[in-house]
Amino acid sequence: MSSADDGRSLGQLVASATAELSGLVHDEIALAKAEIRQDVKRGIVGGGAATVAGVLLLFSLPVLSFAAAYGIHNLGLGLAWSFLIVGGAYIVLALILLLLAMRKFKRIKPPEKSIASAKETASVLSRTKPHPRTRPAKQPESTTAA
Secondary structure, eight states, rough: BBBBSSSSSSSHHHHHHHHHHHHHHHHHHHHHHHHHHHHHHHHHHHHHHHHHHHHHIIIHHHHHHHHHHHHHHHTTOOHHHHHHHHHHHHHHHHHHHHHHHHHHHTTTOOOOHHHHHHHHHHHHHHHHHOOOOOOOOOOOOOOOOO
């Protein structure tokens, strides 16, 4: 066995390199998880806004439409116009909430830090070359005359 300058054997050096590489991979995985977790939270907020918009539109539209339309009708406007005004107001509200949801969804990005770190690690590992092994010198064959 050959030993390095610091007194460690080749096996110890390989074990140390393997442990450090394993730690690096674990750290990159943890970074990717953290970035993805952040994007999932953004997606949940956007999905929640879209869900709330849909629920509001679905459940409140009939009840509030009738109440508002009859309220406007009591002001002297025709019943048909009253219903059109109320329906248009709910559509505008739903569009505003949908735009908010789309803005939240557009903020979702791939885990750029993890990708850059993984590419950097791959680049470093691809440039490293294994330590050249020295081959034992050939021993001259002894020629014996028989």
